[in-house]
Amino acid sequence: MSGVAGWHPGERIIQKKLGLTDQVTLSYTMIHGDLPPEHAEFYETCLPFIPITTLDESGRPWGSILTGKNGEKRFARTPHYNRLEVKARTWDGDPLGDNLRLFDKVENLMMAGIGVEFETRRRNKFAGVVSKLNQSGYDIDMELLVNQAIGNCPKYINVRELEPRTQRKPTVIHDRRSLLLEDRLPEAMVDFILSCDTVFIGSSYVAAPEDREKYPSHVGMNHRGGLPGFVRVRKDRRTVVLPDFSGNRLMTTLGNIETTPLASLTFVDFDSGDILYITGSAENVTGSAAHDIMPFQGTLTLIHTTGFVFVHDALPVRTKGDTPPGRSPYSPPIRLLAEESSISLFDGDERPEATLSQIKLHDPHIATFTWTASKDLQILPGQAIILDCSPFLGTRKYQHMSPLAPTSVNDDFIRTWTVSSSSSEPTRTFSITLRYKPGGALTSILFNIAQKIAEVRPELLDDATPLNMTMKIAGITGEFILPESLSLPSVPVNRELVWFGGGIGLTPFLSMLEYLQTKRKDEDLKIHFILSTREPSILLPIIFNLYTGNERSNTESKIRITLDVFHSESDPVNVNDLTVPTGITLHQHPKRLEADYIQNMKEDLAKDKKLYVCGPAGYTELVLGELVKAGVRPDEIHKEGFFY
Ligand SMILES: Cc1cc2nc3c(=O)[nH]c(=O)nc-3n(C[C@H](O)[C@H](O)[C@H](O)COP(=O)(O)OP(=O)(O)OC[C@H]3O[C@@H](n4cnc5c(N)ncnc54)[C@H](O)[C@@H]3O)c2cc1C
Known part of the structure; x- marks a missing residue:
């Protein structure tokens, strides 16, 4: 039997806003009224921790990490089809301890959780109420009465192999559960959010009196994942922007927020074990208003932080060895805020x-x-x-899932x-x-x-x-543009430009070169162009033609280019086949660009030069790293990547 009698008013509002009403009218029947056996087994055997939502005294949701005493699996049991028993241990700073103390004070202490098996991308969630509680210090012995359960898709889960971390010392770095109007998230917290690829979002639905019977109040917990930095922070350093990627279209979390505009965000770092707990007021933004905030993102949620806690070394599991996360192939490229x-x-x-x-x-x-x-x-x-x-x-x-073209x-x-x-x-x-x-x-x-x-x-x-x-x-x-002195025709220049281009990353240099040859060719400008390419015989003629131009005579230009081309031997360039224009000095290197080459430029780089780097990820990383080693400050380098 379904765990709900239909979509509650908030869910219906957001489904309507997004034009989904017809598609999901009966999908609420997918929500079970108890734990299906496979879910019960999942919570019992597969999970070292379960992110859960509870409310604080003011009714604000917080996302906590429910875990056993030592980060091992099997801390939860399901003795009955709608009961979940847990023997857990929490730590300083996690809001769970305080929120559970409301057990005797409120009629129903609502709780919701999401189980994510990071190794397999399996995911199920549940909601219910705490029916029994024995809390002693950090130890929690409780029983949950589960009245909603649903399986979720594996989309956006970054795969991780995790192992228990028994030796850890959770340390509260910030405990600011109620912020003042003028407070801001510290820069380090903003950086932490931008480094995370996983966040757990908690929400609540507090039913209006007339809806209480049919659509009882409950809380919700869900997982959101993407590429690191998919969650952005506005310049006010209070508002966190969570893009809504294409999902199952039930919109339960956003639906809760429509009725009860509050949410929690819990960011976890699987390497350091650091956890950032945020709670705040929340607002869903759709259509052109969403695009104004985050271009090309049609639906998003703004969470205006009203409280946060940051605990170092808290997560009871960590990434096993140095294994990098397996990124979800469904995650779209990061979308920056318009203001960024x-x-x-x-x-x-x-x-x-x-x-x-x-x-x-x-x-x-x-x-x-x-x-x-x-x-x-x-x-x-x-x-x-x-x-x-x-x-x-x-x-x-x-398309909900598309295994062949995620x-x-x-x-x-x-x-x-x-x-x-x-x-x-x-x-x-x-x-x-x-x-x-x-x-x-x-x-x-x-x-x-x-x-x-x-x-x-x-x-x-x-x-x-x-x-x-x-x-x-x-x-x-x-x-990724020329220095202002070169874009403004009146400013005299005698500067040197150093361009590192990798493969098709040469395109911005093509337009810069064309511009300089058209507008600044009377100036003694020196360009050192270091190009890495597998197709020198294709790309060099493009550069030469641009330099020569249709109607320009190369002798007219005072711009001098030293062109160092690193290329594979599979496409050797026979200079005799190419006419290298006067004004360009070509050096060929039939090998990959290596660190030594950049280090040998050290002295040269110390002079007043404008550095530009553009190319694919690995190339850009190498060049930027070596330039910094050679003493160049990162902010002195103009960089562009063609990757997402
Ligand atoms: C600043 C910048 C400049 C670029 N300049 C060049 C260039 O001069 N020449 C060149 O060949 N390539 C350039 N690229 C790469 C280009 O945007 C495309 O990714 C590439 O051409 C492949 O497109 P595709 O549709 O064939 O590939 P697909 O595999 O279909 O696209 C890759 C996937 O990445 C995502 N994606 C790709 N591009 C974008 C985008 N622009 N915006 C949002 N999502 C996207 C989509 O989710 C898509 O599914 C540039 C990229 C950036 C970020």
Whole structure:
């Protein structure tokens, strides 16, 4: 039998706001009224800890960690189909101890929990009330009467192998359960939140008198996961922003918040065992209001912190050895807050169109696609364009799980690509230079079209407008731009630029180079371009052509480029086959870029140079690490990554 009589008013409100009413009308029947045998066995045998929600004296939810005495499994028992017995031990700072002391004072001490087996991504949750309690110091002996239970999907759970940590010393670092108006979360707490990939969200539903009988009050607990940093903190250092990823669409947590605008967030670090407990007022934000806060995120919850506790070395389990977490393939890229990024967005209805006008296939895997915008765009050299490709691809249908293409579940067909062309004035024409990503939703289609056209109607490569391939321009973004002194024509310069480009990470340098060659070619500017590529014979001609330009004569330019190319021997460059323009000095290194090379630049780097690094994750990490070792301050380096 279902544990609930239907969706409560808050759940119905959020389901309606999100247009889900028809899809989930009867889904409440999935909520059991007791513990199914497989859930009972799960709680008994699989879990070293269970995150649970309880309310404090003021009715604020807090998420605690319920665990046995030594972090081992089997601290819970299910002697009966709706009873969960636990022998647990808590610690200083965990709000559970205090909240349980309300047992004799309240009619029903509500509790909800989520069991997550991190090794297997299995997840079930329950809600009920505490029916028996014996509390002595940190020891808790209690029985829960479970009246709601449901299984959840494994999405967004980062896999971890955990082992008990018996030797630990939980130490309260902050205990600020009631914040004053002017209080802020300490910077270290903000950094902690940004480093976490897992958070447990607690909520409560306090029924209005007229609803109490049909929809009794209860609390809720759930898991949210993503890439580290998926939860953001607003500049006020009080408001935590939790994006809502595509889930089972029941919206029980957000539904509770609609009725009772409170929530708890419990962040855990599986390596240090540190736990941050937050409680606060909560508000769901949807549609354009959500996008205004977190661009491209249609639903989110704001938790305005009213109290927090931070306990060091508390979690009773830790990551086994040095095994890195297995990231959930469903987790979408991190979305920054509008206030965190230099993103300039067009309002939904006012997004200009971009129509494909030209294609240049440099080889089957690298091509430049040129577009004509329906209105003028101001794009600084090095910036990227955000394209909404859904007008061209169609809106994706909801899928709960998609084992063969997990990233597709949250894919909104929004893509960011550096503009590889340049213009100092507002322009309607822009190019993007792409590398084909095998299996990539957008690049697969674009390259497929380009190849087909090249085969059957090559004239369309030069004028692709008859194809009528149109996308929407969602915005322009990026701080990976030239120093102001170079963007402002009146400021004289005599500076050196050092560019590290890895693979397709050369694209921002293409637009910078084009800009400099057009606007600053009369100045003695030196560029040291260190390029790592597997395809030097494709990329070098692109650079040379840009330097030479169509109508420019290379001798006119005073810009001098030293081009160090690191490439694999599988694509050797025969300089005799290429005309290296005067003004460019080419050095070839038939090997990977190594630490030594950067360390040997040490003296050179100490001079007043502007450093830029762009490329894939591993490359960027290597270069940044070595530059810092060579004495460069991280804030002196402009960096851009093409990864998520
Ligand atoms: C600042 C920046 C500049 C970039 N510049 C270039 C460039 O000049 N040339 C180039 O080839 N690539 C560039 N990329 C990478 C590019 O955005 C795409 O990831 C890449 O082209 C693969 O796209 P795809 O659709 O074929 O791959 P897919 O595998 O379909 O996309 C990868 C997955 O990542 C997510 N995703 C990918 N891109 C985005 C996005 N932009 N916004 C939100 N979610 C996304 C989606 O969840 C998607 O499922 C850049 C990325 C960034 C962040």
